[in-house]
Each structure stands twice: as structure tokens, then as C-alpha cells.
Amino acid sequence: MFPSISKEIGLPACRDHLEKRQVKLFSTDCVMEALEITLDNNLTVFNGNMYVQVSGTAMGPNNACQYADTALSPLDREIYNCQDIVKPEFYGRFRDDIYVAWSDTLEKLDEFLTWLNGYHRNLKFTMSTPSLEGTEFLDLFIYSKNNRIETTTYSKPSDAHSYLLPQSCHPTHVAENIPYGVANRVFKNCSEESEYYKSKLEFSKYLEDRNYSKVTIEKAFQKVEKSDRNAIIAKDVSSKSDKNEKFFPLVCDFNPGLPPVGKILNRNKFILNLDPALKKEVKPNNVFVSYRGNKTIKETLVPSRLNDDRNIDFFGDTDTSDNVVEHSSTIEEEGCFQCVSKCKACRLFICESKTAKSFHTDYTVSILGRIDCNTVGVCYLVNDKVCRRSSVGSTINNFKSRWQNHKSHIRKSVRSCEIATHFNSEFHDLIKEPLKTFDSQLSNQLEVIIFEKLDFSRCQNQDDKVRVAKERETFWQNQLMTLDCYGGLNKRPATNEIRN
Incomplete structure (x- = not known):
């Protein structure tokens, strides 16, 4: 429209x-x-x-x-x-x-x-197709019965009824008011008593599924049932407050650790009456507490506005169609890349890619930033192309040093880690000498993608870095399903290795 x-x-x-x-x-x-x-x-x-x-x-x-x-x-x-x-x-x-x-x-x-x-x-x-049964309009289903127009509550099939969970970080009265609001809507929308009780059972079940107690739900419906439905649906013709009247909300970010701000405010409102001039301008009853909700996890992780680090000049260069031109020279290409020197690890084993994906799930990781074998503190994915099994690893050093250890242990049959143990198993008959033949055979059987640079900004020592690396490694082992229980090469979560 x-x-x-x-x-x-x-x-x-x-x-x-x-x-x-x-x-x-x-x-x-x-x-x-x-x-x-x-x-x-x-x-x-x-x-x-x-x-x-x-x-x-x-x-x-x-x-x-x-x-x-x-x-x-x-x-x-x-x-x-x-x-x-x-x-x-x-x-x-x-x-x-x-x-x-x-x-x-x-x-x-x-x-x-x-x-x-x-x-x-x-x-x-x-x-909408005319029907003798009735038709839906907004949140009503309207039908005719005994030459009367009757209504009942209607919800779209896609409505999940995801009411706010009572244990959410909100003032207690918010969770108490939601069942009452639902009950009031059902009571108001249902013109027939039989339809009301039918909708009451239906919406009570929705609230119970959202962890609201049966006692709270029943109290809410009992409260509205004491009202006169005709009075609820009647047009409000009560005298409204003066539009010029001033209200003074005390707006606070809600936190469950706050003291009872509303009670403190009400207890001290008498101070406003001590000054005649102030009392005339500010009525104590017009001062109240209003809580402002903090950002949810969803709003933090998925903001309504995307952060755009690209350098866009709105008042500089534009093309002939007046479209804004972005300076592509300032945009760093993201993904896993081989290093400039094209070392042996890069030439033979590292797969250049903007995403990472294991053999055990359709989930795909988008690689943020530019990463290569010299990047310090990374998580990486090893894909066995023969057995079609994957493993996630991490290192607080650069990947080039880490891979030299992996390759050396595989070649010397040192079962120091899951990668070395697997490639020394009966599934892989690698020729260990000469080195050139070994490198060639191993590179044909696996590929490596470095997919995350670890954040060590809050780490104060080496142990903190190890803990961060193992926590992120465990996270990706579950996300990419590379643990043994999913068919992957990781025998146990990486956090099991952290010393307490």
C-alpha cells in the first residue's frame, strides 16, 4: 500500500x-x-x-x-x-x-x-474467497450464527506464539503482564462463551510452552473474566488528560542488580511538595520510572545496520549516473591464501579459499580477514580427501611452524596427535623416503584451510592464549562436526587438554 x-x-x-x-x-x-x-x-x-x-x-x-x-x-x-x-x-x-x-x-x-x-x-x-463459514480479519475470525455476527480469536498458521520467556532479563511486571494481555485479547475477541473457553485452552498451552506457570496463567484469565466484555470492547469516551500536562520519566537501563528504583522514587516524591514553585511545575504523580531494554544477544550479533569498513566517498568521485563510487583499493580481500614466498606448506597443502567446510556437515564457515601460513594464532581444517574425514586444529604460533611438526611426526611415525596417528594408520600407505616423494603423496591425500584468526587481545600470558585457542578449537570441532562421534578425526574436545 x-x-x-x-x-x-x-x-x-x-x-x-x-x-x-x-x-x-x-x-x-x-x-x-x-x-x-x-x-x-x-x-x-x-x-x-x-x-x-x-x-x-x-x-x-x-x-x-x-x-x-x-x-x-x-x-x-x-x-x-x-x-x-x-x-x-x-x-x-x-x-x-x-x-x-x-x-x-x-x-x-x-x-x-x-x-x-x-x-x-x-x-x-x-x-479473500467468500465463505459461508466466515473470514479472518486481522486477529479476528468473523462468522455468522443465528443471524448474528460472531467473532473469535484468529492467528496466522505461521504464528509461532513466541512470547517473552519469563526468565528473560526484564522487569518482573513485564512477564506478569504478558499472560494478562493474552487473556484480555482472547476474552475481548471471543463473542461466544464456548469459543472463549476453546481459545482459552489453546492460548494457555502456548503460554505454558513458553515456561509460564499454570497458576500465573489461570490468575490472568480469572482477572479478565471478572470484567464486562461490552465495556472492554466499547469505544473509550473517558476524559483524557490535559495534552499540555507534563510528565517526567526517569529512564534507566534495566539491570536485575538494580535496587528498587520505583519504590525509592515514590518514597521521596514528597520533596517536590516542599517548594511551592516546583510543586506547581512538577506534579509528583507525573514522575515515574521507565526502563530501557538493553541490547539482546541477537541485536549485538546481528545489528540492524551492518558495519561497513569500506571507504565510501559520498561527496567525492561519482560516476556519470550519480552512483556512489567506493574506493576498492582500501578493501582487503578476505580468505585463506598462500604466502608471498610460496613456501612448501603453501604450495603443496594449503588450499586457497574464502570458506571452509568439513566432510561431516553442510555448514560453511566464511573466512573473515586475510589469513596465510604466517598468521599467528589460527584455527585450521585438515580434510583427508581419501577417507573423507576432517579434523580441526589450532595453534598460538603461525601455521607454518605447526604444519612442520605435523608433517615431521607423520613421516617419523610419531603418534603425537590425531593427524599423525591417522596418516600412519593402515588406511594410508605413505612412502616416507625420499622426502620429495613423501610430500607429493601426502599433498595428494589431504588439504588444509586456515579459517580463523584467534583474538588474543585480552590474553595476559601464554596460558591465556592456549585457553582461547583450545576453546575456539572445541567450538569449531562441534560446529563442523569433526569429533569422532560424528565420524571426524578429532577423538575428544580440545578443551580436555587444558590444565586446571
């Missing part, structure tokens, strides 16, 4: 509404000019190119919903004023979802839909 509303229908409707204001703090021309600026300058950057939206409005701006609602208000009025169509018994629109109660023939309903689609070339309306 939002991108489909052209300015030719949106702007006139907005101007018409603005002209009907009783108090015009800002002139209509001023507001319309500001509105056009927001519509004409919706810019975004993708893949180094800058784009501008040329049709409709974006979904993110604060004025987008009001603009879309206002733009279609002439259509809402015309439906009831037009004499050329059969009008619906009831017409209700919430943004781009419309509920129509129809009492005429299906042929006339098709004519009404055709008329709607002729309103403007950019607006296209679709209709």
Missing part, C-alpha cells in the same frame, strides 16, 4: 484535511512543503549505490501511516456517496486491510471489487 500511493492522490487529500483545522499553528503551505520534502528525499544506499524512492512513501518515516490513511480517505467517503454501485452493508478499513459485510449477490460483489480497482491505476485490491 505505502509505495502505491502516488502524490497525485495523496497530496490533495492531505491539503484538504489541513485546511479543515481550527488551529493552524503552521500554515497549510508550510506543512505541505515539509511533506513533499519527505516524499521526494527518501534515500537509501545499497551495494555502494545511492537510490531514491520515486513512488509512494516509505514505511519507516513517522508520517507514513498518517499520510497513507489520509490519502485513502476520499475513497472511503466515495464508497458511501457513489450512486453507481451497490454499497456494502458495512465497510471498515484499517490501513490496507478492509472488512466488508455484504448482503447482495456474489456477482454484485465482483462488480464492487472491479469498481474499487478502477479508483486509481496504482491501487490494486484483492478479495
Whole structure:
């Protein structure tokens, strides 16, 4: 809906509404000019190119919903004023979802839909298949029974009902309010008692699956059942607070280790009454605590905005199409590469790649940064191409030194590690002399990919580095499933080797 509303229908409707204001703090021309600026300058950057939206409005701006609602208000009025169509018994629109109660023939309903689609070339309306059983609208399922319109709660098949876990790091009242909110919604949406109890059992099960106790759930439903449903669904006509009244939230980052800030605040509100001038400006009841949620693990690992270290000059060089040009010379190619000197380890064993993948899972590791045999502190993957088995290893030194030890132990039949033990087994009949033949045979049977540079920034000594290396090695052994229980070459998790 939002991108489909052209300015030719949106702007006139907005101007018409603005002209009907009783108090015009800002002139209509001023507001319309500001509105056009927001519509004409919706810019975004993708893949180094800058784009501008040329049709409709974006979904993110604060004025987008009001603009879309206002733009279609002439259509809402015309439906009831037009004499050329059969009008619906009831017409209700919430943004781009419309509920129509129809009492005429299906042929006339098709004519009404055709008329709607002729309103403007950019607006296209679709209709759910009419059914005698009823139809869903938002979170309701609406049906007819005994010449009455009845409703019950509706959820999309894709709705996982992933309510906030009660043990999550939130104020306790949040977890207490969620069952009440669910119960209130079920009680409000179900017009028949039988449907209410059916939905109550269904949504109670959803809450129990999210670790809410049966006692908490039952209390929530008992609380709403004491209410009058007609009062809940009635339009709120109570007197609203003065719009000019000032409220003063004390905004804090929530932490379960905090003292009871709300109780402390309430206990000391009397101080505001000690000064007549302050009491006049700040009402004690209008001061309250508001908690701000901290970043979740998901928000930390997957931020809404990607960190782009590329050097993009928005005001410098641009091509003829006004697309932003990025300086590719500053972008370092990522992956596992052979060193500049093309040492024997690189020439014969290291596989240049931007990803790493074992033989035991479809999971693929994307290699971050540029890594080669001289990189200090790495995790690496050894793939046996003959047996099709994989092993993950790590080193706090560079890989070139580590691989010299591996190769030496294989050649001298020293079973010091899983790699040496495996390539000295009956599955591999390697000719150990001369060295050139040994290197050639071994390189045909395995490949190595160095896929992660370890972070030693917080390590204060050698033991800390070893611990970090073994922890990351164990992580990748499980992630790439290279442990023996998965069919891999790693006999045990690497953290078992850490000295306590």
C-alpha cells in the first residue's frame, strides 16, 4: 500500500484535511512543503549505490501511516456517496486491510471489487474467497450464527506464539503482564462463551510452552473474566488528560542488580511538595520510572545496520549516473591464501579459499580477514580427501611452524596427535623416503584451510592464549562436526587438554 500511493492522490487529500483545522499553528503551505520534502528525499544506499524512492512513501518515516490513511480517505467517503454501485452493508478499513459485510449477490460483489480497482491505476485490491463459514480479519475470525455476527480469536498458521520467556532479563511486571494481555485479547475477541473457553485452552498451552506457570496463567484469565466484555470492547469516551500536562520519566537501563528504583522514587516524591514553585511545575504523580531494554544477544550479533569498513566517498568521485563510487583499493580481500614466498606448506597443502567446510556437515564457515601460513594464532581444517574425514586444529604460533611438526611426526611415525596417528594408520600407505616423494603423496591425500584468526587481545600470558585457542578449537570441532562421534578425526574436545 505505502509505495502505491502516488502524490497525485495523496497530496490533495492531505491539503484538504489541513485546511479543515481550527488551529493552524503552521500554515497549510508550510506543512505541505515539509511533506513533499519527505516524499521526494527518501534515500537509501545499497551495494555502494545511492537510490531514491520515486513512488509512494516509505514505511519507516513517522508520517507514513498518517499520510497513507489520509490519502485513502476520499475513497472511503466515495464508497458511501457513489450512486453507481451497490454499497456494502458495512465497510471498515484499517490501513490496507478492509472488512466488508455484504448482503447482495456474489456477482454484485465482483462488480464492487472491479469498481474499487478502477479508483486509481496504482491501487490494486484483492478479495479473500467468500465463505459461508466466515473470514479472518486481522486477529479476528468473523462468522455468522443465528443471524448474528460472531467473532473469535484468529492467528496466522505461521504464528509461532513466541512470547517473552519469563526468565528473560526484564522487569518482573513485564512477564506478569504478558499472560494478562493474552487473556484480555482472547476474552475481548471471543463473542461466544464456548469459543472463549476453546481459545482459552489453546492460548494457555502456548503460554505454558513458553515456561509460564499454570497458576500465573489461570490468575490472568480469572482477572479478565471478572470484567464486562461490552465495556472492554466499547469505544473509550473517558476524559483524557490535559495534552499540555507534563510528565517526567526517569529512564534507566534495566539491570536485575538494580535496587528498587520505583519504590525509592515514590518514597521521596514528597520533596517536590516542599517548594511551592516546583510543586506547581512538577506534579509528583507525573514522575515515574521507565526502563530501557538493553541490547539482546541477537541485536549485538546481528545489528540492524551492518558495519561497513569500506571507504565510501559520498561527496567525492561519482560516476556519470550519480552512483556512489567506493574506493576498492582500501578493501582487503578476505580468505585463506598462500604466502608471498610460496613456501612448501603453501604450495603443496594449503588450499586457497574464502570458506571452509568439513566432510561431516553442510555448514560453511566464511573466512573473515586475510589469513596465510604466517598468521599467528589460527584455527585450521585438515580434510583427508581419501577417507573423507576432517579434523580441526589450532595453534598460538603461525601455521607454518605447526604444519612442520605435523608433517615431521607423520613421516617419523610419531603418534603425537590425531593427524599423525591417522596418516600412519593402515588406511594410508605413505612412502616416507625420499622426502620429495613423501610430500607429493601426502599433498595428494589431504588439504588444509586456515579459517580463523584467534583474538588474543585480552590474553595476559601464554596460558591465556592456549585457553582461547583450545576453546575456539572445541567450538569449531562441534560446529563442523569433526569429533569422532560424528565420524571426524578429532577423538575428544580440545578443551580436555587444558590444565586446571
